[in-house]
Amino acid sequence: MKARHLPNLLTFSRLALAVVAFVFLHLLAHAEGRPEAIRSHAFIAFWFYLVxxxxxxxxxxxxxxxxxVSALGRVxxxxxxxxxxxxxxxxxVASPFLVxxxxxxxxxxxYGELMPAWAVVVILSREFLVTALRGLVESRGKAFPAEWSGKWKMTFQSIYxxxxLGAAGGVPAALRLGFLSFAWExxxxxxLFWIVVLMTIWSGASYVARAVRLLGDGEA
Structure with missing residues (x-):
């Protein structure tokens, strides 16, 4: 393997890790009423998701x-x-019993709901909107690269x-880092939940503003 393919290899390894994490998240979603199963599935899913x-x-x-940087990697x-x-x-969303x-x-x-369905609808709507705007702008021959606001959005979503998962899986206790329990106060x-929602909206608004500018000032 040539070294220049390493970023793409990492990208596809991330997909494989995500699939494994999803397997355990699926098992977690069907573990209601079984504390040990909840703990073990969340613990394993946490580590795959973290990596x-x-x-x-x-x-x-x-x-x-x-x-x-490659065309494949950009996509x-x-x-x-x-x-x-x-x-x-x-x-x-599929595991409301975690609360x-x-x-x-x-x-x-x-806490209320740890992840209400409406919040995921907002996040999905932002993703569809940005994807549509990117396609429209690039169809006019203009670049529409990712912004750092998008990376911050993903960072906070992932942390949440x-x-x-770390709390449900007892990760801090297993690592003898009990002080981390402050994270689920x-x-x-x-x-943190509201930061996720607001970062999603802010990031989407930033992309919309840039698309409007490109499409409306004669540059696109």
């Missing part, structure tokens, strides 16, 4: 540093990112999924 997220930061950094990277983040969020499981159960009322976790 998958880590590869996203590696492939782009390597591609830019060594000039190994595959954002698609795999969407599969990873949206898949994780959808499986959280009534450890360690969330004692303060379940303070990881916090919930109701105020912190609810705040």
């Amino acid at each position: 998958a997220v880590a590869t996203d930061f590696l492939d782009g950094r390597i591609a830019r540093r060594y000039g190994w 595959a990277d954002p698609v795999v990112d969407k599969v990873l983040t949206l898949g994780g969020l959808v499986f959280l 009534r499981s450890a360690p969330f159960a004692p303060r379940a009322d303070a 999924v990881l916090v919930i 109701p105020l912190v976790l609810n705040g």
Whole structure:
């Protein structure tokens, strides 16, 4: 394998890791009422999801540093990112009972829903909108590259999924890092949820503004 293919290899390894994480998230979604199963499935899903997220930061950094950016990578990277983040969020919607499981159960009322369906609809709508805008702008011969707001959006979405999986899977306790339990204090976790929603909206608005500018000022 030539070294310049490493970023693409990392991208597709991220997809494979995401699929494995989704298998355990699927098992988690069917583990209601079985505390040990919830804990074990969430624990395993957490680690696969974490490594998958880590590869996203590696492939782009390597591609830019060594000039190994490719047409395949430009297409595959954002698609795999969407599969990873949206898949994780959808499986959280499919597991509403988690809020009534450890360690969330004692303060379940303070959390409400860990991932309400409406929030995923907002996130999906943003993705469809940006994809449509990119296609429209690029059909006019203009570049419409990803913005850092999109990366920040994905980062917060991924952190949110990881916090919930880590809490449900008992990851901090297993690592003897109990102080990390602050991450699922109701105020912190609810705040992180709203950051995810607002970052999604802000990122989408940023792309819309740029598309309107390109399409409306005669440059597109």
